[in-house]
Amino acid sequence: MSSSPLPPASALLHWYDRHRRALPWREAVRDPYRIWLSEVMLQQTTVAAVTPRWRRFLIRFPSIAALAAAPWEDVAAEWAGLGYYARARNLHACAQAVAARNGFPDTVEELRALPGIGAYTAAAVAAIAFGRPVVPVDGNVERVTARLHAVEEELPGARPRLSGLASRWMEQDAARERPSDFVQALFDLGATICTPRNPACALCPWQAECEGRRQGIAPSLPRKAPKRDRPTRLGVHFLLRDGAGRMLLQRRPPRGLLGGMLGLPGTPWRESGWTPEEAITYAPAPGLDWHALPGEARHGFTHFELRMTLLTAEAPPGLEVGGEWWRPDAAQDALPGAMQRLLLLAEAAAAMASRPPRAG
DNA sequence: AATTCGGGGCC
DNA sequence: GGCCCAGAATT
DSSP states (O other): TTTSSOHOOOHHHHHHHHHHOOOOGGTOOOOOOHHHHHHHHHTOOOHHHHHHHHHHHHSSSSHHHHHHSOOOOOOHHHHTTSOOHHHHHHHHHHHHHHHTTTTTOOOOOHHSTTTTOOOHHHHHHHHHHOOOOOOOOHHHHHHHHHHHHHHOBBBBTTTTHHHHHHHHGGGGGHHHHHHHHHHHHHHHHHIIIOSSSOGGGGGOGGGGOHHHHHHTTTGGGBBBBBOOOOOOEEEEEEEEEEEOOOOEEEEEOSSSTTOOOOOBBBOOOOSSSHHHHHHHHSSSSSOOOOOOOHHHHHHHHSSEEEEEEEEEEEEEEEEEESSEEEHHHHHHHOOOOOOHHHHHHHHHHHHHSSOOOOOO
């Protein structure tokens, strides 16, 4: 397998010149800030989800200096709903580090040392923004490589082997002349031809060199180790409203799940349930008249399924509680998805109360 | 080496 | 309902 000939970079580049995706971060002059931002947003996130958020982010933070100078609260609000919030924290820290040194470094090693930039993103920025002849290995490249070389070893164990095989592609002159286009061509090949299911091998510029296709096992690659089952966790949250219709939000601890983001106060999330008496001890003002809203909000995280119920109360004038008072519409935009679902639950309960459902 | 991090789109 | 997505940091 390691002795198989390299698939021709020239064929892939020729295909890319005709079929590449029109993506917004490919339009402008090569700006490391814009390319870095796209790469961070695209970590474990689809192009469709990223595209509008990437545009909006650049309107709010047009330069890395603007991002570096912004308060964290503004960055968090802009990232809300995108997930993996450590990315936003590291993005902010990275912007400050880059601004302090007057621009991005242009080598893999220096990029790799910045917050939130791992092996993949360092190689991607180096190749796409600075034309360095390196191959970033993402899910697309792993899949293309596993199929091309018929690697049957399971992920994640096969990762070093796949990375080594992929890096050899950049040895060709045609690739080294256009590193930025070549690596993006690999992404597009994986996203549009060499797809996880039902790959369009008949349209592939590398079909003749693909050992997985020759063996008829391409669609089943790469193989992956079985995943663990996701437990269910339960939590109770508190919707405290003041006389002006605003709600109490609290900034979550800076690390861990939803770290640094706003949220409704609540109990910890655990696998056993909560009695109302037990839950209320976590309330921002346990002495108030808390009552339960009907229904629950569900939210899927990567490693557990969360089910949340809601207790609500009215804050008397002058109540002293920690946190911030937010209008519901502004809060909905600034909250991560799990917390947005709680507000939707409250809205549904309010609609139910004002217009009781009829039978039939 | 394994775990912890979100959320959405698509089959 | 499961799978995947231009992964990184932590332990």
